[in-house]
Amino acid sequence: MNRSAVIVTGGSRGIGLAIVEKFVAQGRQVVACGRGVRPRHMDPSVEWVQADVSKSDDATYIVERAVQRFGRVGVLVNNAGIQIEKTVMESTDADWDEVMGINARGTFNLCRAVLPSMVQCGGSIINLGSISGQTADPSMAIYNASKAFVHGLTRSIAVDHGPRVRCNAVCPGWIMTAMAEDAFAMAENPERAKADALARHPAGRFGQPDDIAETVVWLASDAARFITGQCFVVDGGLTSASPLQPRFF
Numbered sequence: 001m002n003r004s005a006v007i008v009t010g011g012s013r014g015i016g017l018a019i020v021e022k023f024v025a026q027g028r029q030v031v032a033c034g035r036g037v038r039p040r041h042m043d044p045s046v047e048w049v050q051a052d053v054s055k056s057d058d059a060t061y062i063v064e065r066a067v068q069r070f071g072r073v074g075v076l077v078n079n080a081g082i083q084i085e086k087t088v089m090e091s092t093d094a095d096w097d098e099v100m101g102i103n104a105r106g107t108f109n110l111c112r113a114v115l116p117s118m119v120q121c122g123g124s125i126i127n128l129g130s131i132s133g134q135t136a137d138p139s140m141a142i143y144n145a146s147k148a149f150v151h152g153l154t155r156s157i158a159v160d161h162g163p164r165v166r167c168n169a170v171c172p173g174w175i176m177t178a179m180a181e182d183a184f185a186m187a188e189n190p191e192r193a194k195a196d197a198l199a200r201h202p203a204g205r206f207g208q209p210d211d212i213a214e215t216v217v218w219l220a221s222d223a224a225r226f227i228t229g230q231c232f233v234v235d236g237g238l239t240s241a242s243p244l245q246p247r248f249f
């Protein structure tokens with residue numbers, strides 16, 4: 001069994017929690033973090049660190065706690081993220097600091113904190129990107145840009161720190177979590193927006209956190225040993241369709 005630790009940022013709910021649970025089910029030693037106190041539902045084997053990934057000292061502390069408790073870190077999953085629904089014209093300095101601070105700098109902070117030991121002992125980093133980092137979701141300017149940063153950083157780490165470190169990104173589509181529900185709630189008619197989005201999924205359903213967790217665990221495993229520097233879209237086929245509407249034909 002692999003005894004190295006797995007760090008999952010933003011492990012309290014949604015996709016992060018599903019990732020934590022999947023690694024725990026595999027018998028892995030997991031360190032999870034979030035800004036709040038330890039969630040009551042968290043498996044007792046999980047080391048919980050109350051930390052804010054946007055702060056570089058907190059990122060260092062998360063890695064130190066993982067090393068103190070489990071010896072070394074074999075896998076880092078940068079999942080913590082937030083979104084703010086605004087255009088460039090609507091966005092404030094505070095919006096930039098918050099979204100870029102967590103999604104972009106937070107991912108960078110954790111990578112920088114874990115890489116010195118990973119380049120010695122080997123490991124795998126998986127970053128949560130988004131389909132929004134490849135095509136622009138309307139009124140999500142800073143969020144879209146923060147996820148494009150994550151995709152670029154993923155490739156840089158793979159290139160700069162291979163072969164000891166593999167680094168990949170998973171780019172979810174619509175995954176039913178608090179974040180997705182909040183986004184639908186912003187629509188003029190949330191029910192219609194949901195029905196319209198669902199109709200665009202060749203897979204016939206929205207994604208579930210478990211769909212992303214399965215991909216993350218696979219990328220961390222030895223089965224993915226020749227895969228690095230890639231961004232994997234997991235969206236039920238949403239972005240495979242031509243943007244042209246059938247009425248044009």
Ligand code: NDP
Nearest residue numbers: 010012013014015034035036052053080081130175177179
């Ligand atoms: P949720 O809002 O459900 O969960 C986000 C998690 O991140 C929570 O555990 C939250 O805990 C934590 N978090 C937020 N800010 C920080 C911070 N500064 N430091 C530490 N932890 C933090 O989001 P999802 O599960 O939906 O999304 C997870 C990831 O997947 C994100 O990166 C998101 O951008 C990405 N994604 C999600 C999609 C979706 O449809 N759901 C689509 C595409 C990408 P707390 O607030 O307590 O700190």
